[in-house]
Amino acid sequence: MPLFEISTKEQDLALLKKSKTRTKTTTVKKSGGSIADRINTIKAMVETHLGKFADETIIIQDEQTLSDYVDKCLKNGICSIDTETTGLDPLQDELVGVGIYTPGEKTTYIPINHISYVTGQKVKNQLSLDVVGKYLAKLNADIDMFNAAFDIRFIKNHTGTRLKCTWDAYLASRCLNENEPNKGLKKLHQKYILRGEEDAFKFDELFKGIDFRYVPIKTAALYAAHDPKITWEYAEYQRNIFRTKENLKDVYWVFKNIEMPVVDVVVDMEDTGVEFDMEYNAQLKEKYHKILDEKLEEFQTAYHMYDDEINAYKNSEVISDEYIYPDATTSAGKKNKYGKATGKKVSNRVKLDDPINIASVPQLQALLYDIIGLKGPIDKKTKEPSRSTSEESLKANKDNAVVKAILDYREFATIVSTFIDKLPECVNPKDGRIHCKFNQYGADTGRFSSQDPNMQNIPSHNKDIRKMFKATDGYVMMSADYSQQEPKCMTMMCQDPLMVNAYNQGKDLYAEIASLSFNTTYENCLEFRPDGTTNPEGKERRSQAKSILLGVLYGRGVPSIAEQLKTTTAKAQEIKDSVFRGFPAIEQFEKDSQAMAEECGYVTTLWGRKRRLPAMMLPDYEFEYIDKDSSDPLSFDEDGDNEVPANIVRSYMSKLSRAWGKKKQAIIAEAKQEGIKITDNTKNKDVTKVVNARIQGSAADMSKLAMIMLHNDEKLKEWGFRMLIPVHDEIIAECPKEHAKEVVERFAQIMSEAPGEKFTIPIKCDVEVSERWYGDRITL
């Protein structure tokens, strides 16, 4: 790690995404001024903004004081804790100090690893990690934290004491409002406790690039001791909200019984990490870079056929938005538009690198659409040929050698740069393992997310990549995935007796839906006949039913489903109607969910998690008279003077309900002419998210419940089972070889028992065992 770095907990969350750039090379020098200057600035700023707290802060520098404070915490039964560190990695960065607070007492800061920036020597009068650990272990009280897994891991890995957090204010904040834009403790405290009365001083900037160890203890204490206090204040505020709002009962259940227990699972998964095979990676590197180089050459050879045109482009005279070929033999005098990559103004003529940068969208656009003169697929909105260079758009011109070369290159480019080249850089040199960070409430639906690296988007289609991850020596890897987790959640939520039946009879749901919707036998809707031969018609029926169901689940429109099924919109609509006729409960579920969202502004999962979609409460359109004369005091009269009469509203509504796109714009424009302002809310209403949030969220609840049960299972613990990566409907884990057999059985069993009485249909769960992630299957 670079020497001069700092991370405080709040920055950790607030700057979650920027962590990589921050931990890379930030130095005191780059941040300006000598270290002494920087420290002096920090001293002065902290003094100015936090000096008022000096009398309320205790710096704990001896065992007795710590012991006394721990006693106070025990007496109160509650405290809050926050750590200061040199970075974001609990395995490689240092624990600098710990702040503890218990209500009614002074705030404290325990310096542990401060260093004099003058002498470079460790500052005297600091407690050791051992002693701090010893007393933290006695903290048998409720503990508030913010982003608890981070602090628990730091304290665990440096002092040996594993704290148990009772209230993670970050997770509570996510449960209370997943749309909250502020993710950091200080900002949340500012907003909800101080209510914006005081200026939020940007400590992030102040401490940027400074190793917290070099901050003098007195200064550090003022800053650091404040954090546990605001953590507690914010947590208290949250507890009060949960207590007083009856409609948060279920959300509270999710918080206490799902989110908080998952914290301990995350701590273990992050600390465990996954073993990464560097040698195998080196082999892949060679193999794939060779391929990539070949593809790049093919691209260059292909576009060299257009060298004349390229030169003409480069030498073209630029006139405003257009250019003219000076050479009459090519596209003589013809004007061409170009250079609108993002819809906003870009440079008039794209500067082409030599060789042309295949990774540059603007350069490819110039090459394909201006120089070669290809026409992309028609853009739905502008109705002009698209200038997109996405795979989908390029396919329209896949006969062109340059386009083909780009597609070929792209197939490997992501795999090489994102996975083969990047993953080895993520390996912790101390143990040869990759320890990514899991954000257990990363997605607003309740799903996990993963970063540094993202372990949830490792290619599965390409088997080479996942094989870089292997089981610890003496262990086997295993992955258990829920089959059809989301359709099953949907079945449980809509309680369609036919769907429930299908699952209870062990039938293939999609085939059953196809059978009942298209009035044919179940057997006629399967991909294979009983004799093992393929049945193309059955396969098609099944896939149609599947598309419709998943379409509903994803909030997908009929035209999109039509495209997937390679049929017309009308036909897709017909199929959808059939399915809805056969399974009215699906349509009812969709309607109920939309109604719930429109009425309450949120939807709920099977276990009571909420997804707030407040825009759903807005009417589709709002009507008001535009003030003709703003100087007229009457025009500001609130008593309905601006209200458009109901009959006029009705007339517009009926017109609008039948109109789309430009027609709709025309109606709104027409109304404006007549002095009526129509606000179109339909584009802001998250109709497509409504059903999906319920299903995806329920599935996330279910997976988390499984993780908790797996983590707490005594037998699995005994057998050395440990989870490694949650991939939404799948859990990757490992265990010592000798226990593989019994672990597999119990693993699958617990997974299927996890949803408990909420599920009245069987859950099947296959567990695959291998040496490597997606390696050859081992039969036990």
Added chain:
DNA sequence: ACGCGACGCGCC
């Protein structure tokens, strides 16, 4: 030099 949005793409 760095932050950020757009784009494109990997996963479920």
Added chain:
DNA sequence: AAAGGGCGCGTCGCGT
């Protein structure tokens, strides 16, 4: 005429 939910990240190129 209509067009897919949830993520993280590499790269580019603009803006500061």
